[in-house]
Amino acid sequence: MARSPLSIGKFLLIFVSWWLIWAFLQTILLMGFGLSFGIALTDSLVSNTLVALSCGFISNNLQYYLPKKERYWYILFLSLGLSILITIACKGILVPLLDSLHRDPNYANFFSRSWPVRFDIIFLQVGCMTILSVLWYSSEEEQQQLQRRSDAERLAKEAELFKLRQQLAPHFLFNSLNSISALITSHPEQARKMIQQLSDFLRGNVRKEEQQSVLLAEELQYLQLYLEIEKVRFGHRLITVIHHDEASLNMKLPPMLLQPIVENAIKFGLYDTTETVTIMIEARAEYANVGPSDEFPPGAPNYVIISVQNPFDPETSRPKQGTGFGLSSIQRRLYLLFARGDLFETRVEGPLFTTIVKIPQTTHNTNI
Amino acid sequence: MIKAIIIDDEPLARMIVQEYLQSYPEITVVQECGDGFEGIKAIQQHRPELIFLDIQMPKINGFEMLELVEEPPAVIFTTAFDEYAIRAFENHAVDYLLKPFNKQRFDKAVRKWLDQYMAVQAPMPGDAPVESTTVSSGNKTRELLETASHSPSQQQRVVVKTGGKIKIIPVEDIHYLEASDDYVKIHTHNGAFLKNKTMNYFEQVLDPSQFVRTHRSYILNVQQVTRIDPYEKDSHLCILQSGASVPVSKSGYVKLKAVLGL
Numbered sequence: 001m002a003r004s005p006l007s008i009g010k011f012l013l014i015f016v017s018w019w020l021i022w023a024f025l026q027t028i029l030l031m032g033f034g035l036s037f038g039i040a041l042t043d044s045l046v047s048n049t050l051v052a053l054s055c056g057f058i059s060n061n062l063q064y065y066l067p068k069k070e071r072y073w074y075i076l077f078l079s080l081g082l083s084i085l086i087t088i089a090c091k092g093i094l095v096p097l098l099d100s101l102h103r104d105p106n107y108a109n110f111f112s113r114s115w116p117v118r119f120d121i122i123f124l125q126v127g128c129m130t131i132l133s134v135l136w137y138s139s140e141e142e143q144q145q146l147q148r149r150s151d152a153e154r155l156a157k158e159a160e161l162f163k164l165r166q167q168l169a170p171h172f173l174f175n176s177l178n179s180i181s182a183l184i185t186s187h188p189e190q191a192r193k194m195i196q197q198l199s200d201f202l203r204g205n206v207r208k209e210e211q212q213s214v215l216l217a218e219e220l221q222y223l224q225l226y227l228e229i230e231k232v233r234f235g236h237r238l239i240t241v242i243h244h245d246e247a248s249l250n251m252k253l254p255p256m257l258l259q260p261i262v263e264n265a266i267k268f269g270l271y272d273t274t275e276t277v278t279i280m281i282e283a284r285a286e287y288a289n290v291g292p293s294d295e296f297p298p299g300a301p302n303y304v305i306i307s308v309q310n311p312f313d314p315e316t317s318r319p320k321q322g323t324g325f326g327l328s329s330i331q332r333r334l335y336l337l338f339a340r341g342d343l344f345e346t347r348v349e350g351p352l353f354t355t356i357v358k359i360p361q362t363t364h365n366t367n368i
Numbered sequence: 369m370i371k372a373i374i375i376d377d378e379p380l381a382r383m384i385v386q387e388y389l390q391s392y393p394e395i396t397v398v399q400e401c402g403d404g405f406e407g408i409k410a411i412q413q414h415r416p417e418l419i420f421l422d423i424q425m426p427k428i429n430g431f432e433m434l435e436l437v438e439e440p441p442a443v444i445f446t447t448a449f450d451e452y453a454i455r456a457f458e459n460h461a462v463d464y465l466l467k468p469f470n471k472q473r474f475d476k477a478v479r480k481w482l483d484q485y486m487a488v489q490a491p492m493p494g495d496a497p498v499e500s501t502t503v504s505s506g507n508k509t510r511e512l513l514e515t516a517s518h519s520p521s522q523q524q525r526v527v528v529k530t531g532g533k534i535k536i537i538p539v540e541d542i543h544y545l546e547a548s549d550d551y552v553k554i555h556t557h558n559g560a561f562l563k564n565k566t567m568n569y570f571e572q573v574l575d576p577s578q579f580v581r582t583h584r585s586y587i588l589n590v591q592q593v594t595r596i597d598p599y600e601k602d603s604h605l606c607i608l609q610s611g612a613s614v615p616v617s618k619s620g621y622v623k624l625k626a627v628l629g630l
Contacts (some may be wrong), residue, residue, distance in 0.1 A: 270428070
């Protein structure tokens with residue numbers, strides 16, 4: 001529920017000062033009509049206190065009940081009703097009070113002549129307060145709704161990102177375990193080494209779930225683990241080449257992004273040809289303002305560009321088949337993280353298929 | 369001697385089957401193969417009684433390989449994890465081993481097959497004639513293939529054998545299919561290929577938004593259509609980009625119009 005503006009210290013102070021100023025002005029005004037200072041002061045204090053209390057009441061009341069429909073009729077009738085009540089109360093209090101205090105016979109006469117003006121002013125004050133309160137609570141409510149909606153969206157996005165990261169291929173895991181099982185009797189040392197590598201790989205997978213972004217250097221190390229395991233599985237059929245420039249090593253990228261791309265390339269390469277397969281992995285830093293192309297406006301953030309290349313047989317498979325689950329989930333992740341659809345690209349040159357991702361480097365790389 | 373062949377693209381996976389088979393002196397592994405092409409050749413050459421077959425393999429998978437073998441031997445599948453395949457296996461008696469598998473599970477599969485095999489090899493005199501295991505496991509293998517090939521991954525391409533060579537045809541390359549006795553003739557821009565399947569099979573397996581059975585004996589790729597001409601009473605002729613014309617029956621015309629959005 002929205003908080004009443006009067007519950008905030010700053011607003012309460014403004015509210016009280018406002019009524020003091022108003023009371024002071026009314027006292028001067030009444031003295032101009034020939035009333036003595038005492039009478040004028042009592043009159044303005046009593047009537048302004050009543051109005052102030054009513055305004056406080058309205059503000060508080062609307063906190064609990066804010067009409068959705070017929071909102072403006074509600075405002076009108078509420079202010080009108082209250083103004084009438086206040087005017088009657090003023091008369092009921094002031095006339096007997098001042099009569100007993102100052103014994104001024106003219107006051108009752110003055111009041112009955114001035115009540116329409118009083119009523120007008122009170123109606124204006126109460127009306128203003130009602131409208132202000134309604135606007136205040138409406139905007140509070142709207143803000144809360146917006147907050148709720150953005151919270152819900154954020155949660156959905158996080159859940160989706162989590163799911164996308166979780167796609168550890170069961171094929172890889174079970175086949176690796178099968179290889180270990182085969183090695184255990186004949187090459188126990190190698191089996192132990194592979195268990196170690198697989199454990200490190202899985203541990204990295206679990207730990208990285210919590211990280212927001214990782215350095216390319218770390219990610220490459222992690223990739224190495226994965227490649228070692230794959231090489232045990234596929235023997236001499238799999239060759240991998242990794243190139244990177246110095247600058248790119250310190251650049252950041254979302255965790256668990258590189259490995260699925262390479263995994264996809266290996267699968268695509270190994271299952272689409274029967275020969276030896278070479279997977280090329282390349283990472284380079286790109287500075288938008290001094291970059292080789294002018295496609296980025298100067299001052300745009302820098303990128304780390306990673307490309308992964310694998311051979312395939314153009315005779316029998318269409319590259320779009322290769323963009324199986326592995327790649328569509330990468331594309332989706334990049335979109336969710338950076339809200340951009342141009343960070344992912346695939347290329348076909350002859351019998352080579354290349355996947356290219358661009359990771360923007362922002363100074364506040366916190367939400368990836 | 370019982371001849372066996374191991375077909376798996378991972379050397380270590382072949383090694384473990386080889387190792388487990390050491391305790392079966394009656395079974396000899398005559399060859400190990402790293403992919404389906406080698407597998408087909410080896411099966412034709414050695415005529416084995418039993419094969420151990422992986423599913424995910426280079427170029428053609430285990431199911432596709434079996435489709436191309438004329439008389440498939442008994443098969444024990446060895447696979448890591450494949451939802452569709454497992455579903456397919458469950459409905460059929462062909463055994464499968466989920467990687468990694470232990471010796472006990474392996475023994476169970478091999479013993480089961482061996483018992484059946486021995487029963488056929490040495491029938492007791494006076495017993496009712498027993499159905500040949502090779503025939504029955506062959507049938508089971510065929511049944512399995514029918515089910516397995518309904519998995520979505522199978523609809524992307526068609527594998528055919530032409531003059532001893534294996535050809536993989538991406539479905540986009542198919543112009544139209546034509547019934548031809550017990551076969552289906554697959555017309556592509558590289559010529560026509562025969563496949564030992566039925567029209568009903570292709571009608572079920574191919575993407576219905578791409579392929580329409582316009583006639584009892586024809587299925588065409590709607591991407592290839594350039595023109596539809598009226599022919600005789602109630603029937604039409606569809607002219608394809610290649611210039612070929614395909615008959616369209618009355619009911620086929622209705623289906624074709626629906627798919628083309630006319």
